[in-house]
Amino acid sequence: MNANQMINMAVRMIMRKLMNKGINAGIDKFSQRGGAPNPQGARQAKDMVKRARQAARFMRRF
Template sequence: MNQMINMAMRMIMRRLINMGINKGIDVAANRGQRGKDLTPEQRQKSGETSKRAKQAVRMSRRIGRF
């Protein structure tokens, strides 16, 4: 029973941590501004920046496995 609880907690924590990392990347890419306050050009640039940052996080996780 303890193993099942630990497994469920790990799954939940992993999902929450990933959500937190993604949200932090989005906030940093927008430089703390709200989405509605951004111009279309800034919105596009922040989207590209956050996409690259998320890609880098995924790559670092893969490298860290070895």
């Protein structure tokens, strides 16, 4: 394995972690904006966030 391959591997790992943190932070920020006035709305918001994270994971794999 040459130096270029090792550097690329390290950069990909770091970028993957940074991208995941950024996506999760954005989804969390979006889901908290406006607040939910009732518990059912809060539960729906959490479900929506969960589905959005799953979709983001799927798209990264795709």
